[in-house]
Amino acid sequence: MRSLKPTRFFPLLILLLYVSSLALYGAEQRKFERVDYRKGLSQNHITVIHQDKRGFMWFGTSDGLVCYDGYDFIPFRYDPRDSTSISGNYIFSIFEDSFDKMWIRTSGGGLNCYDPDTQAFRRFYKRKQSDNSLSDNEITVLYEDRQKRLWIGTKGGGLNRFQRSERTFQTYRARSGELSGDLVSAILQDSKNRLWVGTSGDGISRAILPDSLTSEKELPLKFRQYGSSREAYLPQLSARINSLLSENKPIVSQLHPGNNISERILFKIAEP
DSSP states (O other), X not given: OOOOOOOXXXXXXXXXXXXXXXXXXXXXXXXXXXXXXXXXXXOSOEEEEEEOTTSOEEEEETTEEEXXXXXXXXXXXXXXXXXXXXXXXXXXXXXXXXXXXXEXXXXXXXXXXXXXXXXXXXXXXXOTTOTTSOSOSOEEEXXXXXXXXXXXXXXXXXXXXXXXXXXXXXXXXXXXXXXXXXXXEEXXXXXXXXXXXXXXXXXXXXXXXXXXXXXXXXXXXXXXXXXXXSOSSOXXXXXXXXXXXXXXXXXXXXXOOOTTOOOEEEOOOOOO
């Protein structure tokens, strides 16, 4: 009786057939399903996507926030009659902190905190004659450090630290000598427990953070500033602006509009 003997060809043939079947299976599985407003999205212009710790998918759009729970799309939109609704419909970013709260930047200004337990939004704004409110309604960056402190960078109000127990904010500003500039563009805590705050045009500020958690009401920080002595604008740009002004051509500074607001201001250049 002839016995079957293993050869080099037989296992190679099995391997090739296995790889081929995987390739064919993968090719069949690589199919995209189109999801748009006809399937529940409030808008087809998607600005940001986030998956929370429960597995739910969140989609920021130019016309509201949408949550997908695996079955349905649940929209969240601004309602002027509901103080627990989101403050604006154009969603810029979604950030989930260590306490399962979601922080959302919108076109309405200020900051939104979504609590999944109550399914409601809490709005935070800059309020006049209040030292403990948000220092600016234009938010640029959100960051949580290893001690679970939430830091909020703003467009013109410097740096804010959220005090969770009282739901207030402590502010660090350039005019107070703490930051190098009030337009915060980046925040990072390094491995040596130092907080780095980048600004737009005014360099970097650095401070050493304490090891305590988020319970402190006030957190005084001593910042060290790093910057460049070079001009903020390139000579070519300044020359181009001067040439346009000499020809009496209009120059405007385009601001980011809010909810259905178009706003422009005249641009002027001073000497030097």
